[in-house]
Amino acid sequence: MSIFNLNTQNENLDNKIVAGLERLSHVFKALLWEKAKEHSLSPIQIQLLIFILNHTQEKSTVSYLAKEFNVTKPTISDAVRILEAKKMIEKSTDLNDTRSYTILLTEIGKKIVAETEDFPNPVTKIISQASDDDKEIIWKNISDLIIGLNRLNIIDVQRTCYNCKYYSQVGSEHFCDLLVMKLEDRDIRIDCPEFHDKSMAY
Numbered sequence: 001m002s003i004f005n006l007n008t009q010n011e012n013l014d015n016k017i018v019a020g021l022e023r024l025s026h027v028f029k030a031l032l033w034e035k036a037k038e039h040s041l042s043p044i045q046i047q048l049l050i051f052i053l054n055h056t057q058e059k060s061t062v063s064y065l066a067k068e069f070n071v072t073k074p075t076i077s078d079a080v081r082i083l084e085a086k087k088m089i090e091k092s093t094d095l096n097d098t099r100s101y102t103i104l105l106t107e108i109g110k111k112i113v114a115e116t117e118d119f120p121n122p123v124t125k126i127i128s129q130a131s132d133d134d135k136e137i138i139w140k141n142i143s144d145l146i147i148g149l150n151r152l153n154i155i156d157v158q159r160t161c162y163n164c165k166y167y168s169q170v171g172s173e174h175f176c177d178l179l180v181m182k183l184e185d186r187d188i189r190i191d192c193p194e195f196h197d198k199s200m201a202y
């Protein structure tokens with residue numbers, strides 16, 4: 001049964017929701033492409049610059065970025081080579097292993113981020129007009145969908161509360177033991193700077 005068959009799509013709410021999400025994925029791609037064209041960059045190159053600016057240096061490696069964006073390491077390496085040639089990034093080599101490096105933004109790279117990171121703004125504007133109750137429902141469903149896809153190994157890296165060692169659940173209530181607070185649905189994060197993967201050995 002295909003969600004793209006208009007009969008099966010329109011007769012079934014599940015199919016319409018999935019078709020709608022698929023349509024939204026095109027929106028983000030189209031918005032990103034507009035910015036990419038303005039700066040003669042590819043969408044993944046812009047995504048890398050934005051990610052690197054907003055995350056810690058240990059996440060700015062080829063391996064981590066490949067997992068983050070669900071692409072191969074050669075795809076990231078190619079993008080890094082071009083960004084380096086355009087002087088938007090520079091490599092910081094690991095002194096203990098000269099084959100390894102992390103990626104830092106140059107001033108030019110930071111300027112590109114400032115000019116491109118607003119690409120989702122049309123979506124933000126519409127969401128901002130929804131009621132608080134509707135936003136909470138949307139957020140709960142989106143965060144549940146993301147963690148569900150993560151558990152199916154369809155999306156790889158997820159720095160979400162549900163995968164964090166500081167997260168605990170009592171009945172239907174969620175807690176963050178680091179921030180020492182109860183987490184309402186609206187507080188659940190999908191990209192937390194304090195995240196610590198609970199599956200890692202300590």
Ligand code: SF4
Nearest residue numbers: 161164167176192194
């Ligand atoms: S540290 Fe961050 S990711 Fe972990 S439970 Fe607390 S808020 Fe969630």
